[in-house]
Amino acid sequence: MQWHHQENFRSLPWKQEKDPYKIWLSEIILQQTRAEQGLPYYLRFIEAYPTVRHLAQATDEEVFRLWQGLGYYNRCKNLLSTARVIAYDMNGVFPNTYDELLKLKGIGSYTAAAVASFAYGLPYAVVDGNVNRVLSRFFGIDLPFDTTEGKKYFFELAHKVLDRANSASYNQAIMDLGATVCKPQNPLCDECLLKKNCFAYAQEMIGLLPVKSKKIVVKERFFNYYIFKCKDKVYIQKRTAKDIWQNLHEPFLLEGDDKLNEDAFSNFHLQSKPVEIGQSKQRLTHQIIVARFYLAEIKTQEKISENGWWVVVSELKNYAFPKTVVSFFKKIKLLLDD
Ligand code: SF4
Incomplete structure (x- = not known):
């Protein structure tokens, strides 16, 4: 807390925020996203939808379009669904207890603790990657933090060391310490005021902590996109299946390892055979x-x-597409740069 008050100069617009809507929005945007990447999205969302009612009234298309490029589109779907529940079933008022917050779609223990402590000063500890890292190194815990046992252990420890009377400041302090001092690579131990009691520092175990158990299995998928054009229009479709990029748009797709599948088009009135015009690769967490x-x-x-x-080509800008499609559309001038 001393470090936080005297030396923590990390400035982000949602810090010190007391409005539960803005805290919730920033936390949803920041899940699996770095603060620097999420910042412009947060500012655009707040400008377009200053309250939860504004967000609830927006169309799905509009909101997905604003979310475009952030990835993990399930977050956007849950964001909209929860905004509508709060606006229409709860009269626009955010729940003010941890347990009620947990009942909302897309809100897990981390986000519930963040809203409960930052907005209402309730004694809940946020436990994210930054917090896990500081706790694991400081106390010398080599339990993998991504197992059921590890999650429970870190959750309980975080609550044990929480400054219950100042939960908002405390949570901000430990998260910022993890983000700026006790960083994943090359932590600034010489500047860290926890140094004299830090287990990892004393035992030279910084590179070994925290411990993660899971290895991510990455699968490769081949998306063959057919951009069909007819006069000034282009054919697009919406991804409705429970899969990556649900609710986003794309050109006609045939998924599979095989390249051009001519049989697939025998019923269409093509002017000429489809020609391959480019490729791109996008890495997601598991694919x-x-x-x-x-x-x-x-x-x-x-x-x-x-x-x-x-869709008329000039109208394509009104639809949300996956990043790989946006980049390609821009390359072939179907979409213009923002
Ligand atoms: S001394 Fe180093 S490893 Fe220990 S908490 Fe501080 S920054 Fe992290």
């Missing part, structure tokens, strides 16, 4: 998406797939 893009002119604006329709 690598290899996207191959094909271009084909088609004679009539026929229905190509269940969830698709024709």
